[in-house]
Amino acid sequence: MEEDICEIRLPNGKVKKLAYGKVKLAVGVAGLLLAAALGSAGYFYYQLADYRQEAAEFAEYKVHKQEQQNKLQQLLQDNEKMLRDMAEISNLEKKLRRAIIRDVDSSKLGVAPAAETSGSGGGTYTGKGSGEPLDSKTAMGVLEAQNSNIRRMLESSKKSVSELLGEIEGRSGTLASFPDRWPTVGGVVSSNYGGRTGPIGGGYEWHVGLDIAADFGAPVYATAAGTVTQAGWNGGYGRYIKLNHGNGYETAYGHMSGLAVTAGQQVIKGEIIGFVGSSGYSTGPHLHYEVLADGQNIDPFYVMRQ
Structure with a gap:
């Protein structure tokens, strides 16, 4: 077919x-x-x-995880700062007691705060050992509880220090060598004591004093009577002064435009020792101010009159 x-x-x-x-x-x-x-x-x-x-x-x-990581990091930094504050306040309190207890009615000063237990102050966390790592949610809960407890202990310690300072205010001559006054007339705190992002190089750093932004050339005052132990250029601090007030207290002043005192000179509380500037490593006119107790930097606000 x-x-x-x-x-x-x-x-x-x-x-x-x-x-x-x-x-x-x-x-x-x-x-x-x-x-x-x-x-x-x-x-x-x-x-x-x-x-x-x-x-x-x-x-x-990933975004949610990063947010959790950022929150955990912030809680850890807050925890670290408060623990530093706790140690500094405790050392300052001991120093104040050691310096003045013989002349002060101790019955008015109270006692140092004791560590809290799970049944006091509303705390609900107790320490327990574990062989397993904590997940992010649990870790944040623990850190938040720790921070809350440390804050309460800090407030208690600050109250005790305030009582000590209040008792010595009436003693003639004592406050003259205690660095409790503001080092400038006016000014704005542009950087607090503690952790911060570096203003020049960036990155995390521990700032050991206060930065007080003020007009260029504004007077800088001695916050307590004492002896000038340093007066001159000091690296990144620029024009710098350090005073020894006795009883373990020292103060330091940096980035000034000019100095009005020399090493070895005696100064009284409120005396002009220099002028606000921007020398050394600085982004603008301000005063860098430090307070040291027994050679250790402390937050100046702990001893300043509020």
Whole structure:
């Protein structure tokens, strides 16, 4: 039996003869290929949509995790600063007691605060050992509770120090050598004592004093009577003065534009010792002010009159 022939006229005028069976086969194969292509396209589109959803969920997870890490880091830094503050206040309290207890009615001073237990002050956390690491949520809960307890202990210690300072205020001559006054007239605290981002090089650093922004050339006053132990250029501090007030207290003043005293000179409380400037490593006119007790830097606000 003769096979049916299909004639196909090409654009150039030629005639192409094909058997119907071959044409049907070619059409069938083309249909299968088209169906496979459509199926593959649908599959890949589904996979792409699923990937995009997973990518969005993963990005959200990373953001949430980073937020948790940032909060944990901030809690750890707060915890570290408060523990430093706690140690400094405790040392300052001991020093004040040692210096004045023989002349003060101790019944008015109270006692040093004791560590809190789980049943006092509303605390609910007690220390327990564990061989397993804490997850982020639990760690944040523990740090928040620790910080809350340390804050209460800090307030108690500050109250005790305030009582000590209050008792010595009436003693003639004692306050003259106690660094409790502000070192400038006015001014704004541009950087507090403690952890901060470095103003020049960036990065985390521990700032051991107060930065007080004031007008260039404004007077700088001795915060207590004492002896000038240093007066001159001191590296990044620029023009710098250090005073020894006796009884373990010292104060330091940096970045000044000029000095009004020399090493070895005796100064009285409130005497002008220099002028606000921007010498050394400085971003603008201000006074860097430090207070030291027994050679250790403390937050000047602990001894300043509020």
